[in-house]
Amino acid sequence: MSDIREQWRSLVRKHALHFDGPAGDRIWAPELECCRRERLREIQGEKLAMAYRYLWECSSFYHKKFEEAGLGPDSIGGLDDLPKIPLTHREEWLADQERNPPWGTFSPLRHQDWLERGWMFFSTSGTTAKFPRVFRHTTFERDMVTYFGARALHAMGIRRGDIAINCFAYGTAVAFWGMHYSLNHMGIPVISGGGANTERRIMFIENYKPTVLLCTPSYALYMGRKMEEMDKSPRGSSIRLLCCSGEPGACVPATKRRVEDVWGAEMHDHFGCTEVAIPPLGYTCSHLAKRKEKAVDSHMTEDIYIPEVLDPETYEPVPEGKPGILIVSNLYSEAQPIPRYVMGDWITVTTEPCECGRTHARAIGGLRGRNDRLxxxxxxxxxxxxxxxxxxxxxxxxxxxxxxxxxxxxxxxxxxxxxxxxxxxxxxxxxxxxxxxxxxxxxxxxxxxxxxxxxxxxxxxxxxxxxxxxxxxxxxxx
Ligand SMILES: [Zn+2]
Structure with missing residues (x-):
């Protein structure tokens, strides 16, 4: 049990409180979601130090990267040491996978782990690179994705008794597999509308009365209008809540108003990224989603991620409340516990308390788009x-x-x-x-x-x- 991999997994499990079900109706894990921010920093620091050691020992890519930055095996003892860790840019992984096909050397996962405990293979959707970047995950990750994702869906107000319809083609994209497992973990059945066309999905909604719709904001609008064209009423349908991902629409006030108006349902935001954030990095609680006029904020799951907001030119921290680009450290993964990954989206963060009682920071107006999309x-x-x-x-x-x-x-x-x-x-x-x-x-x-x-x-x-x-x-x- 002294194996660093096992120690890492034990530490992540130790902090996955109320794994099997919510502690209460309002908040799934109040000790983690509503804790003092000093306590949150302690949890982040403990996990960061262990993730660092795990990468040092088990990832040849990171061992070399850390050594080149002048770091040693014990250089990272807590959150205060975070700035010492070099940033990781997506191009580095791409180059690593091209040099060392097919998986690259950045992941601490061994081939043997993949054969014994493999869960799934995911890839990025980007088409600019010669190869898609690919990531292997284990059933340990699946369990964590399930639990942390369920906490976020619970925060949106999804409860046992709901029925979900997922209108994403699952494929090798991450997010909606995660949501599927999370919903099941909550005792909620899922109608997988991934392979069906819009008419068939509408028929599913009419006949089997799902209450939660998972899709992109664009599709929510498209599908709602399609129903109206068919003389059916999305407002009169069983859908009461939309969980939207893949685009910023749920945080764009005008789009949110249109979608909510078409469906007569509450629209929520859910964001992450394939590289480091499969359980949502950001999600809206039921208080935030009730905002109508102002842009909606998203909570960030800070017990499993360390979000940093840096200046895009200097990579120096920007003060709270000022915009910068998003850097994320992962604190739960067996395959990709990557520190300081440059997601590159513009973001403004506040730690002001939310009415829901959660103390985790919020992205004001959600993700604002990648720096290269400005x-x-x-x-x-x-x-x-x-x-x-x-x-x-x-x-x-x-x-x-x-x-x-x-x-x-x-x-x-x-x-x-x-x-x-x-x-x-x-x-x-x-x-x-x-x-x-x-x-x-x-x-x-x-x-x-x-x-x-x-x-x-x-x-x-x-x-x-x-x-x-x-x-x-x-x-x-x-
Ligand atoms: Zn909240």
Whole structure:
């Protein structure tokens, strides 16, 4: 039992309180979710030190990386030592897997563990790399993903008696496998709508009365409108709660209002990342999700992650309440207990108490988009989600839209292609264009040309959508 791998697993298990079921109806594990922040730091520090030693001994990639940073086996004793650990960028893993196919050498998992206790194989969805990055996980991870995921779903207000329908193609993507196991752990059955088309999923909802819908925000809107086209009522359906992932929509106020209005249900956010955060790094509690006008925050599961907010240029910490990019240390994984992984999403964090009683920090307005997705238009910086919020916030505009960016001479041209919304059906296209253009100028501070497309003519996005088309020449790449 002195084996470091076993010690690590024991420590993670020790801190997985109330594994089998919630301590109470309101909070699953109050000792962890509502503890003083000093206690949280102790737990994080204890786990960080052990994860570091485990990587030192069992991952040749990290052993070398730590040595090159001038660290030794006992260099990390607690949370105060965190800044000594070098950051990990996704490109390093990619290079490692290309040099050492097929798995790379960063994971402390041995092939023998995979053969004896393998759970699943996951891969990233990115298509830019030659190989997808792939990750092996064990049944130990499955148990932890199940438990920590269940805690988050409990915080959303999902309870025994609910029935879930999962509209994601499961495939080799992580998140919805995790949710499936978590729901089962809570005693909640799951209708796996992954392989079915929309009509069939609608039939599942009508016939088998699921109460919780899992999908992307885009799909929630798409499916709801599809039901309306079929003269069925999503509002009148059995769905009472939507757990959305894969896009920031649940934290984009205008999108959230539209989805909640279509379904007559509460919309929740759930985010993580394949590399280091399979149980949600962020999730909305039932208090936060009730916000209507302001952007919704997401709690971060700080007993299994250390989120840091750093300046994207200097990688120095930014003060609480100021935006920076997200760096995450994993504190539960057998295969990837990776410290200081650069997720790279913009985030602003607060540790102010939440009405729900949880003390874990919150990402204000959820994840704000990756640093590399920030768009510069006429010298101003925009997140795609901010543009989405401005456009969908206008009642003259339908659900679907496209934004096209072009450069004419030295000038950025922005065109929003919209469909007419429900309000003011008698407006001519010209009147609608003028009204929307004026509103967007006020909201975004830039001139936007507006084109009104016939209703239903823009392609409906069912999955992770990209409504922003940037055709400008890349001037500053390299
Ligand atoms: Zn809360």
């Amino acid at each position: 768009i510069k238009i006429r010298g101003l910086m925009f997140f795609p989600a901010a543009i989405e919020d401005a456009i969908r916030g206008l009642p003259e505009v339908g659900d679907e839209f496209r934004v096209e960016l072009d450069r004419v001479g030295d000038m950025d041209q922005v065109k929003a292609i919209i469909e007419p919304g429900e309000r003011d059906p008698d407006l001519t296209n010209q009147q609608r264009q003028a009204k929307v253009a004026t509103a967007l100028k006020g909201l975004l501070g830039i001139r936007v040309d507006v084109e009104v497309a016939p209703p239903g003519s823009l392609e409906r996005s069912q999955f992770k959508s990209d409504r922003l088309i940037d055709r400008r020449p890349k001037l500053h790449e390299g």
